[in-house]
Amino acid sequence: MEYQSNGTTLQSDDTIRTTVxxxxxxxxxxxxxxxxxxxxxxxxxxxxxxxxTASGQHFVVHIYAQ
Incomplete structure (x- = not known):
């Protein structure tokens, strides 16, 4: 999986940089x-x-993609 953020440029000068x-x-x-x-x-x-969460002490992050 390659993740590309709009806030951070992962491609410059025809070089692709991948962060794991x-x-x-x-x-x-x-x-x-x-x-x-x-x-x-x-x-x-x-x-x-x-x-x-049910305890109210933590939370879960849901990411929806299409």
């Missing part, structure tokens, strides 16, 4: 409008939602 991050970091930095490129498809994030 874990899923927890991805959920922190991914924003609506960002692109996820995989070998067989390209997805665009259209929604990012936060949901409190």
């Amino acid at each position: 991050i874990d899923w927890d970091e991805f959920r922190k930095y991914a924003n609506v409008g960002d692109t996820i490129r995989e070998p067989s498809r390209t997805l665009r994030i259209y929604e990012k939602a936060y949901e409190l």
Whole structure:
């Protein structure tokens, strides 16, 4: 999976720079409008939602892409 953020340029001077991050970091930095490129498809994030856990002490980040 290659993640491309609109806020950070990952391509410059015909050189592609890929950053590998874990899923927890991805959920922190991914924003609506960002692109996820995989070998067989390209997805665009259209929604990012936060949901409190039952205890109310933590939250879950949901990323929706199409």
